[in-house]
Amino acid sequence: MRPMEKSFDLSNKLAVITGASSGIGLQTALEFCRHGASVIGVARSPQRCEEARLKILSACPGAKILYLIADLSLQSEIRRLAGDIEKALRQQGSSGLDILVNNAGLFMDSLVLTEDGIETTIAVNHLAPFLLTVLLLPLLSARPDSRVITVSSGSHYRTWLNPARLRRPLIFNSLWAYKVSKLANVLFSLELNIRQAGRAPHAFAVDPGLVNTDIGLKGTGPLARFVWRQRQKAGVDPAVPAATILTVACDPEAPKSGAVYWYLSAPMQPSRTALNVELAERLWQESSRLCHLEKQPKEE
Numbered sequence: 001m002r003p004m005e006k007s008f009d010l011s012n013k014l015a016v017i018t019g020a021s022s023g024i025g026l027q028t029a030l031e032f033c034r035h036g037a038s039v040i041g042v043a044r045s046p047q048r049c050e051e052a053r054l055k056i057l058s059a060c061p062g063a064k065i066l067y068l069i070a071d072l073s074l075q076s077e078i079r080r081l082a083g084d085i086e087k088a089l090r091q092q093g094s095s096g097l098d099i100l101v102n103n104a105g106l107f108m109d110s111l112v113l114t115e116d117g118i119e120t121t122i123a124v125n126h127l128a129p130f131l132l133t134v135l136l137l138p139l140l141s142a143r144p145d146s147r148v149i150t151v152s153s154g155s156h157y158r159t160w161l162n163p164a165r166l167r168r169p170l171i172f173n174s175l176w177a178y179k180v181s182k183l184a185n186v187l188f189s190l191e192l193n194i195r196q197a198g199r200a201p202h203a204f205a206v207d208p209g210l211v212n213t214d215i216g217l218k219g220t221g222p223l224a225r226f227v228w229r230q231r232q233k234a235g236v237d238p239a240v241p242a243a244t245i246l247t248v249a250c251d252p253e254a255p256k257s258g259a260v261y262w263y264l265s266a267p268m269q270p271s272r273t274a275l276n277v278e279l280a281e282r283l284w285q286e287s288s289r290l291c292h293l294e295k296q297p298k299e300e
């Protein structure tokens, strides 16, 4: 049975999907195109983006798909990307964005600091969604029912985070760094909803489950690759989480539900820590500081 069961209409909707060159992001871009959306895919490799664009066009002739290139580990690239997105939307005759899917993510098996001096897992998996969303808020706020969907993970359970240690952990552990970044995805979505106070955009975190993608094979050593090769076989097809993302993007009931965390196209209870509003506020403040957003864009 195909996981796309409900019929949703995304025609006249503009969506940005990060990490759209492979895995869950590529499948989500394809499903959004099939449902009529104009999609801007984002990823870091021009070649893989072009291959993804051609795959989408071959599976969905007439798809409205465009790719923008950005290395989301770098804040300068995220700022340039936000400007490129605004330009691309203007060229399509729009001054608003309906859906932002923060999907790009990675697993690091060693400590690598970005040019901004931030541990790479947290930079790509949490700070990139945070900064891109904040920069795109004016465009998202211009649409009445806009949504920000961030791809989290069940690995956020049984995890704690210390905002003061976000930049660089005292001791690096690859799995813990990944778990912390995925917990941050839920806390970020929670805090965005608190700040929006019922106004669009509405924020959601999606748990894709274990998915058969190559995430654990990229830039990792032989041990991590061996472990992931065994694990990925048990993973579902990327079409399964793509269906959840589509539901959260389209279902009129999703914002009314008040549920921030979604799994298999339905709300699910995240961890208690992920619903800690005081922690969510502290994480937002520290993320703003690390992204040099102490002054909100409007005040600059």
Ligand SMILES: NC(=O)c1ccc[n+]([C@@H]2O[C@H](COP(=O)([O-])OP(=O)(O)OC[C@H]3O[C@@H](n4cnc5c(N)ncnc54)[C@H](OP(=O)(O)O)[C@@H]3O)[C@@H](O)[C@H]2O)c1
Residues within 6 Å of the ligand: 018, 019, 020, 021, 022, 023, 024, 025, 042, 043, 044, 045, 048, 070, 071, 072, 073, 103, 104, 105, 106, 124, 125, 151, 152, 153, 154, 208, 209, 210, 211, 212, 213, 214, 215, 216, 218, 235
């Ligand atoms: N697979 C799972 O079981 C699983 C489970 C829970 C959560 N997730 C989450 O699902 C999301 C998608 O992962 P996936 O499994 O679909 O893995 P994937 O196939 O490796 O896709 C990750 C995407 O992010 C892009 N990306 C990575 N680093 C980037 C950077 N620095 N700048 C720009 N783009 C970058 C990748 O580009 P390239 O094509 O160039 O690599 C790719 O398009 C991630 O947030 C992950 O944490 C996955």
